[in-house]
Amino acid sequence: LVGEGVTDDDGRIQELADTHAGTYRIVFHPPSPFFKRVELEVELGDGHHHVPLLISSYGCASYRGS
Numbered sequence: 001l002v003g004e005g006v007t008d009d010d011g012r013i014q015e016l017a018d019t020h021a022g023t024y025r026i027v028f029h030p031p032s033p034f035f036k037r038v039e040l041e042v043e044l045g046d047g048h049h050h051v052p053l054l055i056s057s058y059g060c061a062s063y064r065g066s
Helices: none
Strands: 022-028 038-044 053-057 060-061
Touching: 038 053
Parallel strands: none
Antiparallel strands: 022 038, 053 060
């Protein structure tokens, strides 16, 4: 476990973990009646990263944020 957190009122975690370049698995446990667990495996480079997760009753999506 590298880090964990709970989202704030804006749905964000400001500082999740101090990471280095590499592959990471991010596990979300959204407050959704349909999705109990969503996992993303991401390849991160150096620098700041924004990994959004969008959830609706019909699906979920993520994209590479800036």
